[in-house]
Amino acid sequence: MRIVRLANFVTVHTGGLRTALRELGRGYQAAGHEAVLVVPGRRYSDKVTTQGRVITLPSAPLPRTGGYRVLAGRRELIKLLDGLEPDRIEVSDRTTLRWTGDWARRRGVRSMMVSHESLAGLLGVWGMPKRDALADRFNRRTAEAFDTIVCTTAFAAEEFRRIGVPNLVEVPLGVDLDLFNPGAMDAAVRSRYARPDELLLVYCSRLSAAKRPELAVDTVAALRNGKVPAVLVMAGDGTRRTALAYRGARLPVRFAGHISERPAVAALLASADVVLSPGPVETFGLATLEAMACGTPVVVNEQSALPEVVGDGGVSVPGTAEAFADAVSRLMERPRLERRAAARAQAERYGWPESVEGFLRAHEAIPEPATGPLAGLIRPAVPSTSYVDGVPCPRRIAATEEKPREAGADEAGAARYA
Template sequence: MRIVRLANFVTVHTGGLRTALRQLGRGYQAAGHEAVLVIPGRRYSDKMTKQGRVITLPSAPLPRTGGYRVLAGRRELVKLLDSLEPDRIEVSDRTTLRWTGNWARQRGVRSMMVSHESLAGLLGVWGMPKRDALADRFNRRTAEAFDTIVCTTSFAAAEFRRLDVPNLVEVPLGVDLKLFHPSRMDVAVRSRYARPDELLMVYCSRLSAAKRPELAVDTVASLRNGKVPAVLVMAGDGTRRTALAYRAARLPVRFAGHISDRSAVAALLASADVALSPGPVETFGLAALEAMACGTPVVVNEQSALPEVVGGGGIAAAGTAEAFADAVSRLMERPRVERRGAAREQAEQYGWPKAVAGFLQAHEAVPAPAPAPALIRPAVPARPYLPSPRRTTPAREAGADEAGAARYA
């Protein structure tokens, strides 16, 4: 089965979404399916990777978004989808790519939309009035356009559930339990950022308004005012970097930037005492889960989905510096072995194989059967390569012309 995945807002700095796409693609390939990922980028490319085929279409960056790009050429994308002839499509953008649900329906292809964020929550961050009514109208249209809506937590599913959406499925994402492990703790990494008597905290996410990184900085200030020798490492980059540097000018805050080496990220997380995840609209929080897999407890915003993911591996707090500082102090009062063991135990509930199986079930796809043993035949003279005939259906033929692209709005 060929599963074509479409995703926007993917850059070298989008850790959570990029990680999820990579792990799901690898899982689909391992199950015997053909995974194809289409994403925007600086230039065109088409290559085979461990997660399957990855096609990058040239797209201009969106202003003031930290380098985000979108697949804006609808006609070009229609041509590409027609040529790929997917059995399933999986879309990770319910704004600019929602039209692909109608494209799939015209072609008789089953479609899935993956909701990676709370739309009502994002509208609130952006200060939009009547956000719930606007989100309801948008979400209802999305649910009507796709065969299946997948949400990764009950928090993310709530805005669809209140609409009584019948095609809603909850499938948690996963974490790499081998890469992110307590054994990654590195004394050299820890000593790079903190003295033995200091409390090392880490924030690992984009530096954007939706993530509320300023709350992490303010938590350091609150702890220092309470005579707690806390220091903070901010691993990530984004549009808030300059403003945060000014905010942390007199505080022990180190900006590590985006860390592309996943092993280095694991070492940093495992070497910290506490991880902070202050975003109020997080719908899964992969960075928090990776920290717990490393044995590092987390403090999360109680308004987000993370309390249901974190469980006993951390503490949920109100979105204030004082509440976060108090939660950090309470975590550190627990015996080290106990708090780190609880974090790892909670993370072990979220392996990627389980997540892949859930997504394939939502696709109504089962592991492909193993190929039959090849028969040994006498050698025959080589013949010129001829492309296989294109599969066609009445629906495909009816919409194959370029002008038909406008119908999928």
């Protein structure tokens, strides 16, 4: 089966989304399917990678977004999709790519939209009035456009449930439990940022308003006001970098920037005492899960989806500096081995193989189990046959058919987008 995945807002700084796309693609390939990922970028490219074929279409960056790009050329994307002849499409953007659900329906291709954020939550962060009404209207149209809507937590699914979306599925994401493990702790990394008598806190996420990175800075200030010798490392980059530097000018806040090497990320997370996740609209929080996999407890915003993910691996509190500082202190009162073991045990509940299996069931690529942990996870979706104006529209390619790429396809594509 050929699964074509479309994603926007993917940059070198979008760690969580890039990780999810990569791990799902690898899982699809390992399960015997053909994974194709289409993303925007600076220039055209077509590469075969461990996550399958990755096609990059040229796109200009959106102003004031920190380098985000979108697949804006609808005519070119339609030509590409028609040429790829997918059996399934999986879309990770419910705004500019919602039209691809209609494209798939007209061609008899099953479609899935993956909701990586809470629209109502984002509208709230942006200060939009009547955010729930706006989100409901938009989400209803999205659910009508796609055969299946996938959310990774109950928090993310809630805004679809309240409008009675019938084609809703919950599938948790996963974590690389081998790469992110307590053994990744590195004394040299720790000593680079903190003295032996200092408490090392880490914020690992994009420096954008929706993530509330200023709360991490304010937490350090609250701790130090309480005579706790805490220091903070901010691993990530984004539009808030300059403002945060001013905010933490008199505090021990170190900006590590975006860390591209995943082993280096694991070393930093494993070497921290506590990881802070202050974002109020996080719908899963892969960096938080990676921290727990490294044996590092976390403090998260109780308004987000993270309380249902962290369990005993951390503490969920209101989004204030005082509450976060108090939670850090409470975690540090627990015996070190106990708090680190609890964090690792919680992370071990989330593996990528189980997540891949859940996504493939949502794609109807494998049958739903009658028993076991995944039983009942995937709700029945709409019938496989799509209809246009009441007329059944059969799929053009059988699910078991493998169609080879035409010779010279890469060269032709490059010429088209040069």
